[in-house]
Amino acid sequence: MNKKWFVLTPLAVFILLCAFLLKGLFSDPRELQSGRVNQALPAFDLPDLMEPQKRWTNADMAGQTYLINVWGTWCPTCLAELGYLTELRERGVTIVGLYYEQGYDPDFGDRFDLAALQQEVRDMLARAGDPYQFNMLDLDRQFILDLGVSGAPETFLVNGEGKVLVHHTGDVNERVWRAKFAPLLGE
């Protein structure tokens, strides 16, 4: 009896190892832990991308449930998700764009050309769909850092009390929306 159990041990270890490795094979390493979920949205005070004299702060969005979508024209996945986000907007979801400018670096003497960027954004949104109520420009990426953003696209769901409910890394599509966002919106 004892010996039989002993013989089966390697098989048991092997099966456990297989289960562990198989799980690792299908897990998404980009699925990061976020420091901001279930906490208040960090304070921001950012200019509008299209009308730089206008500034947006937390107070402007108080009482609304909305998405913050971090994106850039340099990012192919952002382009790919614009269509779906536009669909969401048509379904009544409020989406705020947070523009991630990554090329600009004052340390290397880069000059930032706002007019060119605005034109590029306009062209891209006209071509692929415009899901945004408005876009904010975070040139020094401080708000982006405060949000714990590691790249683009990333999407946050913020509720009426200004609490971050979801931090999603990667594109938003129907599957992601149903799994991560819709349950929290009571859809």
Added chain:
Amino acid sequence: MRFVFVLLALVFAVSAAAVEEKYDFANDEQAALFAELTKELRCPKCQNQNIADSDAVVAKDLREKVEQLVKEGQSKDQVIDYMIDRYGYFVHYQPPVTPATILLWILPGLIVVGGFAFIILRQKKAAQKASWSETDEQQLQKLITRYKRKESA
């Protein structure tokens, strides 16, 4: 051989100079703290690299933030907490002891203790099993007498 040593010395001298050229800290402690922190903080984008090694935009931003916080005189723990607040425990290469990670600390100990327990138990069992019977005794006596005869012969 000496050539290799000289070459090695040169290689390390270059990397030491490269670290120092870009940042100007008020004192050596701050420079050391910055070097320590950028080695310990993990790049959230290009995984398995620390922020000192990585060229990702986010790693550069984090380096600059660490530089700024260190220059403000913040302690190591303050800087790490600042990053964990934003990027989660993922961003630090030293995982904290939490109910979910306690296994990492306990498991190696358990395996060692379990291994020793297994060996001792098995030895005890083996010792119990070896009972000395009458026939064994007779066989032993036979062998002894046989070899004794050989010796005397």
